[in-house]
Amino acid sequence: MYGLFLKNPSDLELREFASIPTLQDDEVKLRLIYGGICGSDVNVYKGKIEHASYPVSPGHELVGEIVQTGANVKENIGQRVVIQPNSFCGECNYCKSGQTNICPEKKSLGVNVNGGFVQEFVISSKYVLPVPEELANEKAVLIEPFAVIVHAFKKVSITQGTTVAIIGCGAEGMLAVALANHLGANITAVDINQEKLNKVQSHYNGIKTCLPEDVEAGKFDVVIEAAGAKQSFEQGVDILKPGGAMVVVGMAPKAELPVTRMVRKELTLYGSIIYNFPDDFLISIEYLQEEDFNVQPIISEILPLNEYKKAYEYAASGQYGKIILNFQEA
Ligand SMILES: [Zn+2]
Numbered sequence: 001m002y003g004l005f006l007k008n009p010s011d012l013e014l015r016e017f018a019s020i021p022t023l024q025d026d027e028v029k030l031r032l033i034y035g036g037i038c039g040s041d042v043n044v045y046k047g048k049i050e051h052a053s054y055p056v057s058p059g060h061e062l063v064g065e066i067v068q069t070g071a072n073v074k075e076n077i078g079q080r081v082v083i084q085p086n087s088f089c090g091e092c093n094y095c096k097s098g099q100t101n102i103c104p105e106k107k108s109l110g111v112n113v114n115g116g117f118v119q120e121f122v123i124s125s126k127y128v129l130p131v132p133e134e135l136a137n138e139k140a141v142l143i144e145p146f147a148v149i150v151h152a153f154k155k156v157s158i159t160q161g162t163t164v165a166i167i168g169c170g171a172e173g174m175l176a177v178a179l180a181n182h183l184g185a186n187i188t189a190v191d192i193n194q195e196k197l198n199k200v201q202s203h204y205n206g207i208k209t210c211l212p213e214d215v216e217a218g219k220f221d222v223v224i225e226a227a228g229a230k231q232s233f234e235q236g237v238d239i240l241k242p243g244g245a246m247v248v249v250g251m252a253p254k255a256e257l258p259v260t261r262m263v264r265k266e267l268t269l270y271g272s273i274i275y276n277f278p279d280d281f282l283i284s285i286e287y288l289q290e291e292d293f294n295v296q297p298i299i300s301e302i303l304p305l306n307e308y309k310k311a312y313e314y315a316a317s318g319q320y321g322k323i324i325l326n327f328q329e330a
């Protein structure tokens, strides 16, 4: 079977891997269907993540079908599943309270432990979740990246009429637009790329879009920062109303904060990292199952595994939405 292998930053190749014949009692073997390329995969590829280790098999946004099970696995062969790609200990106080995302033992597939852009992937069954039969693969592959947004939205209250600015219209930003729109928020989508703004305009009704320089300050109840740039973070703080809150999903390495102004306006900042499992995955699946929940514009391209170079190039260019690898058409 074939899979991707990242020897060093920028040194990505398609290799043949030996199939793993015997599984541990708790493990399942998946035949992969789709794998989404995440911003973190691009950053590992570019050598921009400090805690990444090489060589590594990249990839963590995975949908597959169970083809083999260990002795103690309750899922059946043939079941389609999505995986939760961040391991946790299950025993610390964070894990016990459901906060698996901040477990100190957390490891991330495709970053500091081998990931799953391989045709056959073996993982503990504690990290798989069944995909409902009626959910198409094109939506199932969004369960994991969308769970990030589900988690972020839990930090604040977004309902009918809440004024929300979403800064950054990449895949995560677009998923935030989709959810805020679904919840009836009054949305302004912000990006430096006019084409991405046009895409938002053409797929969602009643959303204001603008370039960063055109956003009015002091207007928003909630800001979702999904661009991960210093300027976006700083602008996010500027454009909040008094009493407003910003949820930061993007990862700008550093930014400056106008502390006095923040204190005087009683602003709140939330960091939001990945999701809690399985709760946020279950909510993600629920939304994705709703017919009028519009995620149609999120995926830009689905490419066969052997076109991985093109797929990474697209993903790294920042000009596209989500790029998906198809492992069944290699
Ligand atoms: Zn991801």
Ligand SMILES: [Zn+2]
Pocket (backbone or CB within 6 Å): 088, 089, 090, 091, 092, 093, 094, 095, 096, 103, 104, 105
């Ligand atoms: Zn833990």
